[in-house]
Amino acid sequence: MRTSRLAVLVLGTMTLAGAASIDRASADPYDYPWCAQGPSLGYPGECAYQTYDQCLASVSGRFLACGENPRVLFREQLEPEQPRPHRHRHRHHRQ
Template sequence: MRKTQLVLGTMVLAGLAGIDPARADYDYPWCIQGAAYDYPGDCSYQTREQCLLSVSGRKGYCAQNPAFLITRPPFQPIPRGRHLPPA
């Protein structure tokens, strides 16, 4: 019985040693920001709607991730009206 427990314990420890910790190196465009969060905040939201649903009932607000904005090309507005280029 002791030998079985030793083998099972060793297998569990070996399995736990091979597990990597959770990584948080994502860079999503929306962050929960506020006094309870460090800068730039909890940036784990792909859409503004996801952020708003998560921040509901908590102290904080949703804002765009400044690091994500730096990596994206600048916004180019689409021209409207008669000055559209030919297709």
């Protein structure tokens, strides 16, 4: 009995350690423009579709719909603006 408790404890610890090491980038390797959306998927949904037709084929027969990925739509607004490099304009004089 004690051995089985120890095994469950070790297995649980390993599972938690593995889950904690997953970052957002590796959990969501794709960020395509179309998402399958529904109550079971959360927001913004499963964003793994390059085209609307691909998304429609995937959600067919499921209690899901297709919507645009807000991370793709608003990517430019979410990314911090990079300072533009300063350029010197040189005037060339004819001699």
